Amino acid sequence: xxxxxxxxxxxxxxxxxxxxxxxxxxxxxxxxxxxxxxxxxxxxxxxxxxxxxxxxxxxxxxxxxxxxxxxxxxxxxxxxxxxxxxxxxxxxxxxxxxxxxxxxxxxxxxxxxxxxxxxxxxxxxxxxxxxxxxxxxxxxxxxxxxxxxxxxxxxxxxxxxxxxxxxxxxxxxxxxxxxxxxxxxxxxxxxxxxxx
Amino acid sequence: xxxxxxxxxxxxxxxxxxxxxxxxxxxxxxxxxxxxxxxxxxxxxxxxxxxxxxxxxxxxxxxxxxxxxxxxxxxxxxxxxxxxxxxxxxxxxxxxxxxxxxxxxxxxxxxxxxxxxxxxxxxxxxxxxxxxxxxxxxxxxxxxxxxxxxxxxxxxxxxxxxxxxxxxxxxxxxxxxxxxxxxxxxxxxxxxxxxxxxxxxxxxxxxxxxxxxxxxxxxxxxxxxxxxxxxxxxxxxxxxxxxxxxxxxxxxxxxxxxxxxxxxxxxxxxxxxxxxxxxxxxxxxxxxx
Numbered sequence: 001x002x003x004x005x006x007x008x009x010x011x012x013x014x015x016x017x018x019x020x021x022x023x024x025x026x027x028x029x030x031x032x033x034x035x036x037x038x039x040x041x042x043x044x045x046x047x048x049x050x051x052x053x054x055x056x057x058x059x060x061x062x063x064x065x066x067x068x069x070x071x072x073x074x075x076x077x078x079x080x081x082x083x084x085x086x087x088x089x090x091x092x093x094x095x096x097x098x099x100x101x102x103x104x105x106x107x108x109x110x111x112x113x114x115x116x117x118x119x120x121x122x123x124x125x126x127x128x129x130x131x132x133x134x135x136x137x138x139x140x141x142x143x144x145x146x147x148x149x150x151x152x153x154x155x156x157x158x159x160x161x162x163x164x165x166x167x168x169x170x171x172x173x174x175x176x177x178x179x180x181x182x183x184x185x186x187x188x189x190x191x192x193x194x195x196x
Numbered sequence: 197x198x199x200x201x202x203x204x205x206x207x208x209x210x211x212x213x214x215x216x217x218x219x220x221x222x223x224x225x226x227x228x229x230x231x232x233x234x235x236x237x238x239x240x241x242x243x244x245x246x247x248x249x250x251x252x253x254x255x256x257x258x259x260x261x262x263x264x265x266x267x268x269x270x271x272x273x274x275x276x277x278x279x280x281x282x283x284x285x286x287x288x289x290x291x292x293x294x295x296x297x298x299x300x301x302x303x304x305x306x307x308x309x310x311x312x313x314x315x316x317x318x319x320x321x322x323x324x325x326x327x328x329x330x331x332x333x334x335x336x337x338x339x340x341x342x343x344x345x346x347x348x349x350x351x352x353x354x355x356x357x358x359x360x361x362x363x364x365x366x367x368x369x370x371x372x373x374x375x376x377x378x379x380x381x382x383x384x385x386x387x388x389x390x391x392x393x394x395x396x397x398x399x400x401x402x403x404x405x406x407x408x409x410x411x412x413x414x415x416x417x418x419x420x421x422x423x424x425x426x427x428x429x430x431x432x433x434x435x436x437x438x439x440x441x442x443x444x445x446x447x448x449x450x451x452x453x454x455x456x457x458x459x460x461x462x463x464x465x466x467x468x469x470x471x472x473x474x475x476x477x478x479x480x481x482x483x484x485x
Contacts, residue, residue: 054265
């Protein structure tokens with residue numbers, strides 16, 4: 001933590017809201033995007049990001065100066081999302097119920113993702129079929145590009161575990177992509193290339 | 197090379213740890229194997245797509261909303277701390293001690309007198325049957341209360357009673373455990389204790405300090421794994437700064453992937469590699485009973 005951040009933290013600990021806002025400003029966007037990938041829609045993502053930042057404000061005194069502030073914020077955001085997803089798990093609607101109410105996957109596409117590419121839309125849909133922890137590790141490594149060491153400290157587990165868990169999650173996602181026939185044309189091209 | 201090995205190397209390839217020989221053998225294999233070629237291509241395409249998912253801008257009004265929420269937090273009156281304060285605990289312990297001492301003092305002289313003069317004591321007992329009866333019932337209730345207290349696993353709110361298996365634990369250890377643990381839950385036959393410690397050294401020191409004598413027929417194993425036959429009673433003790441109270445579900449949610457590790461222990465033979473990983477974890481400590 002640099003001196004400027006330490007100063008901001010000190011002020012925030014004394015109740016200075018603007019100091020806290022400045023302290024978290026560089027991480028807000030990443031936290032929001034992490035929540036967006038975890039929660040699927042913008043409104044929930046915004047709520048979770050806000051909740052995570054409020055939790056950080058409330059427990060600022062617990063922050064260990066030896067740790068990275070961004071990692072600490074990320075941990076809080078992840079736990080906030082996982083808590084919320086667990087709470088909702090029992091109340092999830094089945095696809096049939098959603099269809100009966102006229103809620104289609106196309107609606108989700110229009111509402112939740114602004115990606116133009118169908119493939120990107122497909123991959124985000126495939127990710128929704130993963131468990132939240134599997135999705136989380138893929139978002140951290142393959143979407144947000146964190147290193148194994150950073151993920152290890154965010155999730156508080158050793159690098160070896162991160163690697164093995166990531167490997168399992170990717171394999172599962174790849175199988176989902178195959179089942180969903182996400183890449184048929186691309187695959188044919190690749191297989192032809194390799195045959196030549 | 198078979199397909200299983202090929203797919204394993206493809207996974208390794210994307211974990212950035214593959215040598216040239218392995219790369220060549222994979223490329224050679226996928227030229228002749230459609231299934232592996234498909235797996236390889238899907239993996240490549242999938243990782244490429246994932247890496248090109250763009251970050252979205254913060255929604256409008258995000259900062260204002262956060263600012264108002266923070267202001268509300270600042271203006272909110274400070275909540276009273278959950279549980280009892282240290283002063284109240286000390287006062288309660290003091291009061292209990294005084295009661296206990298008073299009870300002992302009131303019993304001892306009577307007992308001595310009865311020992312010294314059995315006949316006289318018998319006469320006196322015959323004369324005062326009601327007093328003796330009250331005293332006996334007081335003692336019985338006191339003993340019952342003490343027994344009940346030793347069975348409880350601490351915490352001001354959300355008190356839970358321990359399993360019968362834990363009755364084997366000595367009273368001292370039970371008491372010490374209640375002071376140390378700030379959360380616990382059952383997972384199958386395992387009990388997971390949560391300690392408020394920063395690192396493995398502190399956890400070790402805490403264990404030594406509070407559990408100087410090992411539990412009956414048990415041994416502490418920290419960062420080490422014993423034979424699978426000893427897995428029936430596993431206790432995982434971990435550092436968790438966020439843990440608050442016993443039975444506090446919110447605090448327990450912070451235990452990342454504990455189910456996974458519990459499964460790992462119970463299916464030892466299938467997860468040898470992962471167990472090796474456990475030895476490097478700073479926050480999980482295993483105690484086998």
